[in-house]
Amino acid sequence: MAADVSLSPDARPKARAGAAPRRRRRSPYPTWFFLPAAIVYGALFVVPTLASLWFSLTRWTLSEAEFIGLDNFRQFFREPFLVQGVINTLIYGGLTSALKTVLGLLLAVLLTGNILFRGTLRTLVFFPVLVSTIGVGFAFEAMMHPTKGAINVALDAIGIDGPGWLTNPSLALLSVALVDVWKGVGLAAVIYMAGLVSIPADYYEAARIDGATRWQLFWRVTVPLVRPATVTVVTLSLISGLRYFELIWAMTGGGPGFSSDVIASVIYKQYQAGFYGLATAGNVILFVLIALIVLPLTWWFNRREVDL
Template identity: 50%
Template sequence: MSAKRLKGRMYPIYFMIPALVIYIVIFIIPTFSSFFYSFTKWTLTDWDFIGWDNYKTFFSEPSLRIGLKNTLIYGFGTSFGKVVIALLLAVLLTKGLKIQGYLRTVIFFPTLLSALAVGFTFKSLMHPTTGLINTALGALGAGSIHWLTNEKIALFSVMGIDIWKGLGVATLIYITGIQSIPKDYYEAAKIDGASGGQSFRFITLPLIRTAMNSVITLSLIGGLRNFDLVYSTTGGGPGFATELMTTVTYRMFAAGLYGLSTVGNVVLFLIITAIAFPLYGYLGKKEVEM
């Protein structure tokens, strides 16, 4: 290969160097440093290598088992809700409704809001006595519901808020996938006598696999590592009802147990990796090319 051709091929690579440096500094180095510091007792100025002691202590925490269970429920539950509801909304918003532009804006708007702002707002709206939601239910003759203070429903209440906030991005991804399907497929199906439900099942669903896979993966990862929404609404309570892996880690860090909190981050990273990568590979095999 001539020097001129080699230089021509290398030229676009030069533009990747700044992004690669930033990625290494912000992600690669902290990730591998976390694995090391999880085996140490460290402060901002010093560290002592203590082996597996942090892991033994971390997994002996009584709140960890509850936090792990809640994390899995939260991650898979919110992901399922976003996948299904966003798909229904996307189908509705691609039907040519006169107000579909307005509806898209309304659905996407919560995505622009800070998770903390959303959490604090819903904490006020869901107050058992003065909250607007219970006030409205009372006007309809229903009793007051302790959305965020009842151990049995607190986690599901926060999950509902999360689904509401994340619907915008999921719906937008679905809309993009639906609009990329050639209209000829639907016209041919209509000529063959296919109903709307059959067109959705045999044309829309298979051909938006790529979009659906993205929604599933992104929403699942987001749910498994959620912190700010839970922290701003319940703080992990009542009791351990909404305690997640992230809130357990935060409490350890706030208590000055930096080594233990690092273990929490490493464990959560491994859990997400063990779930997300095989899942994405499996879903990728189900995709259909147009």
């Protein structure tokens, strides 16, 4: 009679415990392959970042630097117009990011549907992304002139008194934000279109069979399945909005007064005035602000995606 050589339940764990540990899969590329990328990254990011941290703690010129500790940071938060720049940065970044996300998704849904002149409309939507930011700023500065601008002239023709888009302190930042959205929403739409065309048609067919309306198809099928595109659009738009400078400087120069100043324009003004240490401290504050907002937001998005 053949002997029973099967392991008993008590013996199996011991056999597993005694087994040799599985080796980690080694990369097919030698470690030194990564050296060129590491050198470029270190030279273009790590070294300038560490240098900025050091110079933010000094009072420096092009020829000398005097260590003064945290005085630059204390002065930065002591000046009212500098704090106003931080508040405007948060408003500008949040507003432009939200509008680009919502409008980009709606445009993408429209431009992936069966509509006339779809290719032409896609080109028109994306065209502002390719135009120079400074050129757009100067063009809209002229168009938003309170008396001679094309926008107010058109409004006056239909009996509406146009506001001072760039001269009213309560409207200046909002006006620039709207121009920024007009210029950048095309990129958000393209990212969303790439996400929409990757959704299998079977999901929509199954939902229609179950009696879903168009709104339900959009809210319960489209929005959840383009979540990766939403994460990309929100992250890129928020980073861009928090560090934006060119359009604001071209249209308002941070004015009237300090009503449309953001951190980037405040930093530029400090460099112009020769306060290099204070301006460098502002750069560090801007870097930390973006990191404190974007990193937790990215972690939350990724966590929600895993939960789904």
